Amino acid sequence: MFSDRFDQLVQALRILPSVGPKSAQRMALHLMMKNRDGAVQLAHALHEAANYIHACQVCHSLTEHDICDICQSKERNAQLLCVVESPADVLAIEQSGSFNGRYHVLGGHLSPLDGIGPDEIGIPHLLQRLAEEPIEEVILATNATVEGQATAHYLQEAAKHLAVRMTRIAQGVPQGGELEYVDSHTLSQAVHNRMQMK
Amino acid sequence: MFSDRFDQLVQALRILPSVGPKSAQRMALHLMMKNRDGAVQLAHALHEAANYIHACQVCHSLTEHDICDICQSKERNAQLLCVVESPADVLAIEQSGSFNGRYHVLGGHLSPLDGIGPDEIGIPHLLQRLAEEPIEEVILATNATVEGQATAHYLQEAAKHLAVRMTRIAQGVPQGGELEYVDSHTLSQAVHNRMQMK
Known part of the structure; x- marks a missing residue:
């Protein structure tokens, strides 16, 4: 103008x-x-x-160095690996302060219709990490969407032969959620995955 | 992070x-x-x-040249000058397609408590334009706020000795406005400034 x-x-x-x-x-x-x-x-x-800024060579998160601060840190638990879809998810989990292990960023989720298969999201590289590093537990923290769930299931199958415990982040009613307004699929998951009161 | x-x-x-x-x-x-x-x-x-990008030497709107496209244009009516507070107002009026004259951007409004007097918003320069250019009508299009109104009134007084017609953009009920939801000050202005049906 x-x-x-x-x-x-x-x-x-x-x-x-x-x-x-x-x-x-x-x-x-x-x-x-x-x-x-x-x-x-x-x-x-x-x-x-x-x-x-580019991808970390180890975990594919964002960094200015060859290997990111989290992958390099001696303070982080090397036995625990959290698999997420994107660097934004790393930020979200870090900001929740609930995790002290390392990450692996897939850079997406399986989506066969868009031509995105295991190779496109670097699953061979992840399996190689699981084989080479002293990882004992993998927390699958892909999104709770259809594609995220499918990706988590695929990873669980693909890593079955390895001596690694595979877990999935919990799904249920969010903090402060009123049952009346929670969608029925989430509610049915929350009932199904109910936990013993301690 | x-x-x-x-x-x-x-x-x-x-x-x-x-x-x-x-x-x-x-x-x-x-x-x-x-x-x-x-x-x-x-x-x-x-x-x-x-x-x-910097201020036009003539009208103080934004331009890459010494003098902006509108001030240079032979298509625009040189007898008509619209005085506004900021370049954003120039954009708004241009986009309304309702004006074919030239502009003068004050760069603010009078605000004595903040130390902003006539000199700070370049009123002497505006009066000089009114004296030197073949301007016949000045449309005061400062905001319909208390400060904008005060600035318009000040300009009207300051230009009284010049042979220039001073007008103010109309105030009233906005297009699509339902009377029920229009504030009472606007409504009282709209009644006071009522116009002959044509």
Whole structure:
């Protein structure tokens, strides 16, 4: 509108998730009128991140080094491996503070219709880790979606011959969930997987 | 979390309006996992915009040149000047397609408590334009807020000695507005400013 470069900035901002034309325009105006230093800093941060952040060679999470901090850490329990679909899931579990083992990021889930089979999500590499590392338990923390469940089941079968305990994160009623509003499939899972009161 | 550069990117994204820590994290993950090219393009667009976009010498709107496209255009009515608070208002009026004159961007409104007087929003420069250019009508399109109203009234007084017609954008019930839900001050304005049916 004001100039080609302004329009290009609005267009470029639209690649951000859930940013539509109106928000992108508001963001561009905000940056140009109120925070040019911020715009330059953001440009620098984007550039640095795009150049230096890549997948960890061991777990496929994000890192600036060959091997990520979690894989390198001596503090983490090397016997415990948590398999997730994406680095976002690593963040979510880390922020829950409930896990002290290491991770393996598949980078997706099995989806035969989209041509995504075991090789595409690096299952051979995961099985190799299970064979070579002193892993005793694998927590399958793929999403509780149809594809995530299928991926967990596939992994369980694929690792059957290894002396590794396979577990799946619990499914049930979420914290603070009122039964009235919980979907019936979740509720039926929660009844089926009921636990002894301690 | 994953690395310093990732954290810096999340931090830098938070300068965008209405982007909190969770959204910034989601944006950073999206860029790193799904759209690195987009991240590089965005960095480039930000850099270009911050370096080349500045205020028009005539109207103070945004441009890449000395004088913006609207001020330069021979198609626009040079007798009509619309005074607004910010370049965002120029965009809004342009997108409404209701105006074919030129603009003058104040860059704010009078706010004596914050130390913003006539000089800070360039009113002397506006009066100089009114004296030098062949302007016949000034449409005061500052916001319909207390400060916007005060600024419009100040401008009306300040330009009284010039042979220029001063008008104010209409205030009333917005299109599609149901009277039941319109605030009483707007409604009282709408009744007071009622117009002859044609």
